[in-house]
Amino acid sequence: xxxxxxxxxxxxxxxxxxxxxxxxxxxILTIQxxxxxxxxxxxxxxxxxxxxxxxxxxxxxxKILSSLDQQYYKENFSKLSLSLPETKDFVLLFTTxxxxxxxxxxxxxxxxxxxxxxxxxxxxxxxxxxxxTYKIPLNLKIAGNIEQIIQFLDSLxxxxxxxxxxxxxxxxxxxxxxxxxxxxxxxxxxxxPRAIGSIxxxxxxxxxxxxxxxxxxxxxxxxxxxxAKAENIPVGIQNLFYK
Amino acid sequence: xxxxxxxxxxxxxxxxxxxxxIFRFVPIVSVCSLILFLLFYGSSVVLLKTNIKExxxxxxxxxxxxxxxxxxxxxxGLYVSTITILAVIEKILGEKYHYSDxxxxxxxxxxxxxxxSDSTIDKNGQVTxxxxxxxxxxxxxxxxxxxxxxxxxxxxxxxxxxxxxDKNGEFxxxxxxxxxxxxx
Numbered sequence: 001x002x003x004x005x006x007x008x009x010x011x012x013x014x015x016x017x018x019x020x021x022x023x024x025x026x027x028i029l030t031i032q033x034x035x036x037x038x039x040x041x042x043x044x045x046x047x048x049x050x051x052x053x054x055x056x057x058x059x060x061x062x063k064i065l066s067s068l069d070q071q072y073y074k075e076n077f078s079k080l081s082l083s084l085p086e087t088k089d090f091v092l093l094f095t096t097x098x099x100x101x102x103x104x105x106x107x108x109x110x111x112x113x114x115x116x117x118x119x120x121x122x123x124x125x126x127x128x129x130x131x132x133t134y135k136i137p138l139n140l141k142i143a144g145n146i147e148q149i150i151q152f153l154d155s156l157x158x159x160x161x162x163x164x165x166x167x168x169x170x171x172x173x174x175x176x177x178x179x180x181x182x183x184x185x186x187x188x189x190x191x192x193p194r195a196i197g198s199i200x201x202x203x204x205x206x207x208x209x210x211x212x213x214x215x216x217x218x219x220x221x222x223x224x225x226x227x228a229k230a231e232n233i234p235v236g237i238q239n240l241f242y243k
Numbered sequence: 244x245x246x247x248x249x250x251x252x253x254x255x256x257x258x259x260x261x262x263x264x265i266f267r268f269v270p271i272v273s274v275c276s277l278i279l280f281l282l283f284y285g286s287s288v289v290l291l292k293t294n295i296k297e298x299x300x301x302x303x304x305x306x307x308x309x310x311x312x313x314x315x316x317x318x319x320g321l322y323v324s325t326i327t328i329l330a331v332i333e334k335i336l337g338e339k340y341h342y343s344d345x346x347x348x349x350x351x352x353x354x355x356x357x358x359x360s361d362s363t364i365d366k367n368g369q370v371t372x373x374x375x376x377x378x379x380x381x382x383x384x385x386x387x388x389x390x391x392x393x394x395x396x397x398x399x400x401x402x403x404x405x406x407x408x409d410k411n412g413e414f415x416x417x418x419x420x421x422x423x424x425x426x427x
Contacts, residue, residue, distance in 0.1 A: 015266070015269075016269050018270075019269040019272070022276070026280045029280060029284075030280060034280065034287060037288065041287055041294060044291065044298055045294055048294060052301060058309065058312065062308050062311050062312055062315075065318050065319055065322070066315070076325065077325050077328070080332070083332065084328055084335075146346060150342075150346055153346070157336065167366045169365075170361070170362070172361055173358065190327075190331050192327060193327070199313060200309075203322065203326075204323065206326055206329065207333075210329040210330065213333060
């Protein structure tokens with residue numbers, strides 16, 4: 001086929017050839033431009049939906065945080081920390097028993113704590129779950145009358161001191177005024193995780209039982225030890241040359 | 244002899260028609276596809292720009308609210324820690340046994356004639372009593388008293404372990420039973 005014949009062929013079928021060229025060009029443009037564009041639109045549309053959800057979540061979180069009474073939580077947190085401290089704090093355990101002795105009138109004849117490992121630093125950095133409570137097994141021998149013993153048992157979990165539960169009681173009834181009770185129980189501590197989660201993590205919600213405990217604690221008047229308050233951390237001598 | 248006819252022109256005519264039809268439709272298809280492409284592409288560009296604009300607005304709103312939340316980090320830490328401690332306390336109290344509800348019941352079994360000398364109560368409500376009485380009739384009365392408590396739905400599964408008579412003529416019996424409904 002000569003060039004002349006090719007030209008005459010093109011001239012004869014120019015409409016068809018140009019149409020086919022346009023269709024091919026459009027197919028290429030669709031693959032190169034339209035499809036990636038549509039894909040991008042779809043991606044952004046999905047991401048926009050995710051952002052909307054995230055925004056709603058953050059708005060809810062911000063609303064809850066704005067409505068919180070920081071002072072109320074600060075005071076109650078200090079009280080809660082006395083019932084469930086971060087460390088074993090055996091000094092606080094003895095203080096609790098001294099207070100209970102005075103309050104209820106029972107005589108504590110013997111206290112026996114199984115303190116175990118004293119370091120709890122490594123536990124502090126572990127991510128804690130509410131089930132990871134740390135127990136301090138204890139045995140108590142107390143003497144008093146039945147009312148005093150009942151009041152003592154009630155006071156162990158009334159948030160006036162360390163939270164203590166009793167697993168087993170052995171009563172020796174000598175006479176009406178002289179009952180000896182041997183108590184096997186546990187005190188608790190809970191190292192709070194230092195990390196509070198990412199900024200978009202949702203806040204845990206307080207259930208009815210927890211709200212009741214919180215209301216009960218807020219009604220209790222406790223003398224919080226000065227060292228337990230964050231603003232009273234000693235910073236040392238301000239001026240070394242002036243006493 | 245039968246007459247035979249052969250049509251040699253028809254097929255050639257049909258082929259010509261088909262090509263003509265194709266040649267007629269190809270330009271129409273190309274123009275239509277060009278218009279459709281322009282329409283779709285234009286729409287996709289508009290859609291993309293609108294979505295990007297909305298995405299950026301949302302992103303800005305999120306950044307603003309994140310900054311607000313970051314400013315309340317102390318409150319968040321305090322709240323999360325409080326809830327964490329409350330959850331632990333709730334769990335501990337959930338497993339607590341209310342001894343103060345059952346102790347008066349056990350103490351009331353102690354009378355002038357029967358002495359509950361030794362008793363053990365565990366957190367599952369299992370009670371073991373050691374009762375001393377001056378006579379077997381008094382011990383029998385004590386058992387009746389326990390049965391009354393069972394009827395009033397306070398105790399269940401009452402079990403007497405055995406009776407021992409000592410040198411002084413006193414009878415000692417060990418009883419086990421389960422107390423009801425005192426777990427929080």
